[in-house]
Amino acid sequence: MAAFGWLTHRRRPATARSVLAGEAAAEAARKNEQAAGQAARGTAPEPAADEPVFPVVGDERAAAFFDLDNTVMQGATLFHFGKGLYKRRFFERRELVRFAWQQAWFRIAGVEDAGHMQDAQDSALSIVKGRRVAELTSIGEEIYDEYLADRIWPGTRALAQAHLDAGQKVWLVTAAPVETATIIARRLGLTGALGTVAESVDGVYTGRLVGEPLHGPAKAEAVRALSAAENLDLDRCAAYSDSYNDVPMLSLVGHPYAINPDAKLRRYAREHEWRLRDYRTGRKAVRVGIPAAAGVGAVAGGTAAAIALHRRRA
Template sequence: WFALKQLRFAARGEHLGDIHQIRDRALMMVRGIPVSEIEKIGNEIYDEYIEPKLWTGTVAIARQHRTVGREVWLVTATPLEVANVISQRLELTGALGTVVASEDGFYTGALASPILHAAEKAQAVRTLAKARGISLSKSWAYSDSYNDVPLLEAVGHPVCINPDARLRAYAKRRGWQVYDFRTGQRAAKLGLKAAGVLGALWAARRSILRRSGS
């Protein structure tokens, strides 16, 4: 049930009502379940649902950033265990996700931190950037959701990919770059979002590159 709700959430977008419903039901159901079991489900979800629907253009952008030595982080409301699987399979630097509390390898049924959504994503990225000596003014953020405007505004290079209507209009007003990989077809929203990039894909120059002025 939890996995299917995650997919439904990815398909429909980040609606706050859905987020709270997923949170409450999922926390109730995973209480006492081994963390390793959710990690296993994460791999199954990636193999069966995510990988076949990845936008090749989005993957290419992430790989390009990695090739030139930039860190690339997945930032998503998805539980961290699932986000980590996605990040590892896409060979990203790492992931930031919603942290579910656990004790001795089992979920307690509570959250260890707020759901990583909207402004929470921007704050998480600021904290990570400070810890790793990264300049956000020289960093990129990618998203398709208007809910991620706080994160997009936190970096020097905001980019919208397959944006929803509100984000497209906002990007036009702000003069932000927009990529649309939907070539005349109705948006298959599971693409970017199911990849976890509904959270956002954040690429940052390493501090060594920042110091060299590159």
């Protein structure tokens, strides 16, 4: 997989479902931003004295896009939402065991396993089918306080705040449900979130997705669609991720950064002179390349599952 089409043309031919998922995520993100209005921003933690944030300059046509799991937050977001749903009796103990195993694997391997996603998605969506969007959104707010608030990487949070302070918009981009991602973005004072969109009719989940999970190429499609709607110049934008799976998104922007990278992304970033930083061990940033000038609740477990649970046994 060393030779990707997007490395030369910055665009890999995407499937129709990837494009649909990306466009749906961009539309949902813009609607959520408009609905939120000018919400108060959270207070960013100060970076350690020996860990200055990457330089960011003001640029109205630039924005920053942050992957969520292991980039902004320690571990898998959906695992913790799954725990919250289990606590509220959304599924059985045996499913929680599988959920815990997936989280343990994720933490040890440090990479996503796309091969499980379709089976997990089908299982997860069956959990939320027939549930009201408002109900799961409210539960998502509670779960954030219970499990996620203390798992945010201060260093990455400071990077996001640097973009905000420069007058840029900052978006999460994640395979997590868009409602879940939007809650996290709002709590952190970010602009909004691009996430997996689950279909709902009259405020009730149908058990189907719009397109596919926002993963890999679909993330790039979402960033591309949002950037077009926001009149952004992708060459002036920045993107941050820990995962090699996000090379499509990272390659799309002019300022890609590897944060807490998995082994494949670390090698790839060094080969392409992208800048790196690892907050997991306290190591200082590996400075590679030129300084930067870049300058859901609802399915909250619903697709919590969609990415983190294994096949649900009948």
